[in-house]
Amino acid sequence: MAPQAKRRCREVIPNWDSLQDGEDALDEMLQYLGYSSPECLQRTGTPLNIPALPPTCVSEKQENDVINAILKQCAEERDFALYRGNDLSMRAVVQQEPSPQRPQSAFYYCKLLLNILGMNSWEKRNSFHLLKKNEKLLRELKNLDSRQCRETHKIAVFYVAEGQEDKHSILSNTAGSQAYEDFVSGLGWEVNLTSHCGFMGGLQRNKSTGLTMPYFATSTVEVMFHVSTRMPPDSDDSLTKKLRHLGNDEVHIVWSEHSRDYRRGIIPTEFGDVLIIIYPMKNHMYSIQIIKKPEVPFFGPLFDGAIVDGNILPTVVRATAINASRALKSLIPLYQNFYEERARYLETIVQHHLEPTTFEDYAARVFCPAPFHHLPSEAGSCLESQLAESPAMQVDGSDLASPISPRASKSRMSMKLRRSSGSANKT
Structure with a gap:
């Protein structure tokens, strides 16, 4: 091995610009580390750039053989890079994001979804079956699509002005105070009944029951508010139709600006099991009165006698009305939620149209489905x-x-x- 090279100044970290021709950067750095950090030395007094003595079990011949093998490998790699350097397969290519490709199979995404869910495995075979493709199955699936997939509620909203104590005057209102209109607009968003695709709550698209109505929906709930001031009161027939829609609702929200308390018998109806009555107070505060039949279970969040701020009034009244409707539905014998009814209908479809197949036929039909001829x-x-x-x-x-x-x-x-x-x- 070459003897240790002398450094000009061991106290300074060597850099690339300070190196002269023939000087080894690694050798200079090892000398600096041995001088500045003596604790890093393997043996006292021996710099780091001096190679250690070979172990006693390794002879000089064995060491030379290893050195020659390394030099030979280095020469072979240099020759390989020299002769194959122009080969395109040896050059690195900048990685780019692959462009999306349209799958050729129409069922590609279906198979991909099944693979992601793990339904193509042998362990899931008992819970995954094929159905007989026929006209009856298509009708059943269309019927399933037409069924409601969310919880639905319809709630009536009345406006009682000062001095109104009969149904004719109350149902004849076409507008209310500014506070009432702000409250109605906070119950949901206004939808056009002629083009609305969600839950209608028994309203008509021919403008006979109004042009717009407040509608609220989440991923699991749909609510249509039957607002009395949104329905046309042009004639006695219109009032009768308005009373039919509003009176058939089981939950009534009454905005009363009358000096007297609202009475249940003002709007005669067999329904209206729950009345949520709102009385405006001073400083944008509102008093809540809840009247319900004795058999109706408890619901919330509002309770009889609560005082609510106007900023949260629409939200808490809507939540209370929805919970009241749920409490009334719980009294129906053998009542099923929408997801229970949908699950039962799906089980019926599977039982009636199940096609027993082997695992091989099942896999073949999933990955290579055959076209279905209706006739x-x-x-x-x-x-x-x-x-x-x-x-x-x-x-x-x-x-x-x-x-x-x-x-x-x-x-x-x-x-x-x-x-x-x-x-x-x-x-």
Whole structure:
């Protein structure tokens, strides 16, 4: 090994600019570390750039063999890089984000979803089945799509002005005070009934029950508010129709600006089991009165006699009305929530249309599904017309190798039988 090179100044960290020709940067750095940090020395008095003596178990010949093997490998790598350096496969390419590709199979995303959920494994086979593809199954699925997938409520909202104590005057209101209008706008967002796609709550799209209504929805709940001031009171028939919609609701929200307390019998109806009455007070505060039938369970968050700030009034009144509607529905015998009814309907579909298959058939149909023909009888007639038009296709049924050839030959046989029976009847 080469002897230790002398450094000009061991107290300074060597850098690239201070190195002269023939000086080794690693050798200079090892000398500096041994001088500045003596505790790093492996042996006292021996700098770090001096290689350690070989172990006693390794002879000089073995050490030379290892050195020669390393030098040989270095030379081979240098030659390989020299001769194969121009090869494109040896050059690094900048990694780029792959462009999205449209899958060729129409069922690619279905299979991807099944793989992600782990439904294609053998362990999940008992809980995953194929259904018989027919017209009845399609009708069942359309019926399932038409069913409600969220909890629905319809709630009536009345406005009682000062001095109004009969149903005719209350139902004839077309607008209310500014505080009332702000409260109604906070119950939900205004939707156009002619184009609304959500829960209608029995309202009509022909503008006979109004143009717009407050509507509120979440991922699990839909609420349509039947606001009396939004419905047209043009004639007695309109008032009767308005009373029919409002009176059939089981939960009534009454905004009363009358000096007297609201009485249940003002709006005569068999329903209206829960009344949430709001009385405006001073300083934007509101008093709450809750009237309910004795059999109705407790609900909240509001309670009878509560005082509520106007900023949170629409939110807490809406939550109380929804909980009141839920409490009333819980009294219905054998009542089922929307998710329970949907799950039961899905189980019925699976039981009626289950197709027993082996795991191999199941995997083949999932990864390579066959097209479904809604009218199988038309396939045979279509093939017959093609055979009749094309002379090259007019061959024997035994020569047809397509999967639908037995059906076509069966159709031709049935046609011959009908013709022969017709001629026999004529004779």
